[in-house]
Amino acid sequence: MVEFYLNNQKIRTAASPGSALLDLIRREQGLTGTKLVCKEGECAACAVLVGSLQDGRVKYQNMCSCIMPLANAQGRHIVTIEGINLSELTPVQQAIVDCHGSQCGFCTPGFVVSLSGALLTDHRPGYEQLLRAIDGNICRCTGYKSIERAVQRIAEELPKENYGLEMLIREGYLPSYFSTMPEKLQAINKPPEASQAGQFPVFLGGGTDLLVQAPEKVAHSPVQPVSELPALRGVREEGGRCIIGAATTATELEQSTVFQSVLNPDDGFFHLLSSSPIRNMSTVGGNLINASPIGDFTILFLALDSHIRLRGPAGERTLPLKEFYLDYKKMDRKPEEYLAAVEFEIPQKEVCFSFEKVSTRRNLDIASVNTAAAIAIDENNIIRTLHLSAGGVGPIPMYLHQTVSFLRGKELSEANLKKAVAVMQEEIAPISDARGTAEYKRMLLRQLVLAHFQKAAPEMEMIDILKLMK
């Protein structure tokens, strides 16, 4: 049984916990404002708000209901467009109407839901924040400019005084029942029943890979939502190490100051990482276990020289992430083991950490090549610290062992970089596919690795970089 609130209505359903929430919304409940478009989390026409009870308050995030397992709705408040509608248009809806931000209308409810959810924060959101809430919403008609104008207007019109839920209800942004939700969720907020004994359950994170790749399998298997395993959540710092629970979502990681301090803010890592509804759902562990040769988190953690903790009936073991991937989608993991955490030593101040990714579309796209590097160059221009990873250039997410061992301890010079690139080209084995030809991926990785070094040694003359590319 999964129990939750759908808008202002309590739902108790025996539907499969691994099935998609959208099926229940549209087919069982007949709420047709939420649209089915891609079943991949690629367009957010199916966006709903998911409210979770935290410290007596309900915190809302937009998510893609087409790939959200029903199990993850347990104890939460699910809001569809029908749960936002009032007798008058809300200011969000009115702005979209007035600015001509809706043409065929199929994507529109998703935009309204995402934008309405973005208002439910402690602080009055600005234009950029509102825009970010719809970074996963695709529209094929408008070209977005009218939607931008609507967002501009919403941002300008938002009252400044007493910002918060009460005000939003009073001003007609949201129905009043929202204020009753903490109490209602409190009453049902208990974890689901344990999964069937004698069978290894499918460990379910956000579902953003599993429900795309194997929806039927998940729908017909016992599932264990990792979000119900509190031990796996959160980011913490311990003795100079950063430890991240496998069930931590991308959004939670983005909000961690410890983790953010590691990243180069100019790289816009989280901006390049899928879209906000997907970041709200997807977990760090899910990204690592999916074993995609091009997972953005995987590439990032490889260059942080991370270790992972695997937990099973026999206890816990720790191993370097770079030894975890054996072959295409093959990992050093037993079926009964699950990923508990990923951890790494927080790099010293002098280390430059860089993440690079190029995809056909800049946002919400899978990389042609992604790569990360941790580089420290000493006063004698010697490369003291170096970790380098690359995705999309082999069957597994790669730690570039040979390139690293060639360069580490050497002088940062044109000649050495040139040789390193040659070593790297020997080490990688990209294939041609939908994301580019093998030749392109080789060329692109070279460019991106040079971009890492440009960041680590900005005093290097541009001309040197240019020469290296020839």
Add this chain to the structure above:
Amino acid sequence: MWQYSLYYELLYLTDYQQIMNKKTAQPLPRSFSGHLDAANHVRGQSIYVDDLPEYAGTLYARVFYSPVAHGRILRLEVEEAEQVEGVARIFTFRDIPGENQIGNIVQDEPLLAEEEVHYIGQPIALIVAVSPEAAEKARKLIRVEIEELPAVTEPREAYRQGQLLHGSRKFEMGDVAAAFSRCRYIFEGAAHTGGQEHVYLEPQGAYAVPREGKVFIHSSTQGPTQVQRAAARVLGLSMNQVEVDVTRLGGGFGGKEDQASPWAAMVALAAHVLKKPVKYILSRHEDLLMTGKRHAYDSDYRIGLDENLKIIAYEATFYQNGGAAADLSPAVLERTLFHATNSYYVPNARLTAHCCRTNIAPSTAFRGFGGPQGMFVIEAAIHHAARELGVAPLDIQQKNLFEDGQEFPYGQVIKDSEARHCWMENIERNNLHQLRAEIREYNAAHRLSKKGMHLMPVCFGISFTNTMMNHARALVHVYSDGSVGFSTGAVEMGQGASTKLMQVAAREFGLRLDQVRIETTNTTRVANTSPSAASATSDLNGKALQDACGQIRERLFAILREEMGLEEIAGLQLRNNVVFANDSQLDMSWRELVQLAFTRRINLSAKGHYATPEIHFDKQKEKGHPFAYHVFGAAALLCTVDCLRGTYAFDAVHIVHDFGSSMNAGVDLGQVEGGLVQGIGWMTMEHLQHTPEGRLLSQTLSNYKIPDIYAVPREVSVRFLGSEGSEHAIYKSKTTGEPPLMYGIGAYFALYDAILAFNPGAARLYHAPMTPERVLGLLYEA
């Protein structure tokens, strides 16, 4: 009454200037602005096929399709699949009571494959079951044995093998051979434009309900009559036994002009045979795999100029990738020829086009309908010439823009050309020469980042190129309480057709918009319709509606004259719900007038008809006057290329567009911005890929990317050109559907401009889309 108040506000209070881009210096036309469906859209209350309440006992269909691109079916086994619990029936071509044929222009496309399959995704069998899941389970148990035959995916190769879907076409003007011999400069080369997936957000689908021997079909189609005809043919019924109803589409873009028919015919077949309601909504994966896209083209060009950079001669050969069946390809091919010289006057032209048969899903209509593919090639030819001659493309473009009195290669003489007007307005108002100087400075100061710009003119002909399709009808009822309901053949798919038509009805009767209502598009109310396509929907249906409203108005005036003894008084008008005579208000409201007429037994319903005058085209001579009018415009696209990573962004697009007298600035602006971004998508990130074996690589939305909110130009400004408009356009408001898409072509050349600033020796490559991969290649390869 929120709806009323909203309409009222939009009608009377909207400050257009405020809601439009600040850059639009010229005040927009005073008229209604907005989309009347939007208030339901934002509440999720607009109804699409999959949102209709279902009848009890509804069955769900799924298609079993060909796993190979070309082959002979040796054996098809469905027995095991039939055993799956919940399966009602599995249909193959043998179960079709009528004709197994859905081809429209050419009769070459079976609904379900018989002996051969010609593309991956071609429907072979139709599974009908109590749930989509049961149907899906059964689909996996169908076995097919196919003897594979060689597949062709490239149009040039198909042409070499003589694989043509239709006869080739040739447009000729002047003496091309003699003209080339007079040219100072001649350049020749090849160009390619890729396909494009529509990605209408609402997938294809239909829901059929049997009704006393006839079939009622809810379809997501741009062409209700096409669906009706196809279903009737497949079922062996007459057209009056098939009723098609369309509420609205969640996007069409051409993809549901002809290709909505197969799914509708399939559910009609199942519903008719099983006597149960049957629904089929394609999954995105099925939709991507089974439906056709924009045609990819391979082309050759040869351009000749004189010493003053005047284009003297132009020759182009187009190899269209038509896919496995003709579908609309011959018509698309024709429009390529019509627009092969875009906004330029070319006195001597020879344009040849071949409709090539390949083993991919049949290519189909897509906004622009072959026009963009033709325009890209002449833009490439001009770019080529400019580069070789060391001048800017603009220097050649500007010298050759169309002037009144000049003739297109298809024989139509242009009048009211706004080509130069749009062009010069753009240069002056947007200070393009200044922007060019700034770009030069920026490029001199930045080594790994370069900016580029391109000014793209567009001239697009309005009318179906097939003259016989340019007609429409409307049915208007004035109810005895004065409210108005009407039907036309127009399908609302986001383009705002419903809104514009409601404006027509309201204006013709002098009513508020909330007093008129547009009904669903239904083949029993308005028959023999042309599809909502060719940007002609509002013009054709609007004028038919105007005719119907006018008939009723005249009847009302007649009774009024009779009743009030006003025979001598001319100048009767309906305004603001009141009757006016010679601009003075009479003591007679609209409602009173209607009631009066009703009591006098006057017919308050009318059927209007419109057929575009003047147009004609002789396909033997390939000459005529095919277009009611042309739409003009020019767009300046500015971009920045990251020369380290090969990535790029569009900084701004400045457009001057010829709307005529826009009747709905909000809708028209939306068409321009939306078309532009779709065009940029086609030219940049929308990379449709097939393997040589005919397998679509772009089979999911994670493998085929359309622009998201961060991918669009940071700034888009649209100036409404102050032009008269054409009287063939409804209220002289020129249509806006397709033309803006072609502004996107400028994206390719703007990127090229930036690339050349980094690598002046970059290869000559006219191969769209300009993906980051192609950019990086051009930046670093000589």
